Amino acid sequence: MTATTDVTTATGLADRVLGGWLGRIAGNMLGKPVEQGEVWTRDRIDRYLRATDALPLTDYLPGPPTETEERALRPEWRTCVRGRVHGSCRDDDVDYAILGLHLLETHGFGFSTEQVGDLWLLRLPYLQTFTAERAAYRNLANGLRPPLTATYENPYQEWIGALIRADVHGWVSPGAPGRAAALARKDAVLSHTGNGVYGAMWAAALVAAAFTAATAREAVDEALGVVPASSRLARTVRRVTSLHESGLPWEDTLDTLEEETAGLGWIHTVPNAAVITAGLLYGDGDFSRTVALTVRGGLDTDSNGATAGSVAGVMCGAAAVPDQWKVPLEDTVRSAVFGFDGVRISELAERTLRLARAEV
Incomplete structure (x- = not known):
């Protein structure tokens, strides 16, 4: 993925940071209607797209073609499909980016x-947290402190929640993946352990590397350097890169990884990191293709679309994000974070930029 803006200039860095925010929000919106991995498999998502004449996917999902499909979609679909997007719908994948900022x-x-x-207790409603975050929130409210907040009665310690909180640490660390990973780790250990923490570190490093990497593969390789090489996360990401390098088609790569990660579940960090990596590599520098392949990969579709969109948006810059993704967002974010509902995307990017400039 070749960069179109120069991160060393004030204008270039601003364009990249805004691109990250736009990409995260657009990717999240794209995947939101089909966010339920055990229902919306890769095959079912593509059948839906064929039924609505939407392959190749280059825009938000079309509305449901039948009542059966409508019932299967997430209830938020009415504000996330083509022609109905007027600003972003509220979602935890965006809430945590705002809270991190x-x-x-x-x-x-x-x-x-x-x-x-x-800050969670002060700004984030309990019922807008899920899985590991809800367990950690409950533990916080009951007086426990880290690291017990992550380990006590929390069966979700390696799920994707910490990964979705990581982007902001990459946005404020342009070209510094190690620093981004260190920030993300401090955040992640509140609720996660093991591969759950490594996933957050990897995602933050991936976003940070995207500011200076010449290609998505280069960013992926740089990000691998921040997590233990023997971890299952690192081994799985390397497996995706090797299959891509061998020339195996995208579908076959995901079939292989699905078999090799069977049993982990659709919200576990490791199989979702595989889907994100495949989307970035096979997206081959095209923003629309990157987010489309990532969401078509299934599992935690809105989270994966958000992370891949953030990386792709940073790499190409906001000016190069196609209008069909950014114009319907109307520069507006709905959020459950206290004091931030209705905030402008451009304002979030400007505030992020001030932090990033301090570190360049």
Whole structure:
């Protein structure tokens, strides 16, 4: 994925940061209607797209062709499909990016894991948290402190929640994947362990590397350097890169990884990291193709679309994100984070840019 803007200039960095926000929100919106991996398999998503004459996918999902499909979609589909998008719908994949920005503005880059938890209790409604985050929130409310917040009665420690919180740490660390990973780790250990933490570190590093990498493959390789090489996450990402390099088609690569990660579940970090990696590599520098392949890959579609969109948006810059993705967003975000509902995407990007400039 060849960059079209120069991160070393003020204008270039601003375009990349805004591209990351736009890409995350658009990718999240694309995947939101079919976010339920055990129902919306890769095969079913493509059958839906064929039935609506939407392959190749180059825009938000079309509305459902039948009542059966309508009932299967997430209820948010009415604000996430073509012709119905007027600003972003509320979603935790965007809420955590906003909360992470507020964390850095409030406490700086030296924030502690305890301060992450304090901000959750202050700004984030409990019922807008899920899986590992809800377990950690409950533990915080009951007086536990990290790392017990991540381990006590929490069966979701390696699920994708920490990964979806990581992008902001990459946006404020342009070209510095190690630094981004260190920030993401402090956030992640509030609720996750093992591959759950490695996934957050990898995602933050991937976004940070995207500012200076010449291609998606280069960003993926750089991001691998921040997690233990023997971890299942790293081994799975390397497996995707080797299959892509061998010339195996995208569908066959995901078939192979589906077999090799069987049993982990559709919200586990590892198989979702495989889908994200495949989307970036087979997307081959095209924003629309990257987010489309990632969402068509199934599993946690909105989270994966958001992460791949963020990386692709950083690499190409906001100016190069096609209008069909960004114009319907109307520069507006709905959010459950207290004090941020209705905030402008451009404002979020400007606030992120101030932090990023301090570190360039």
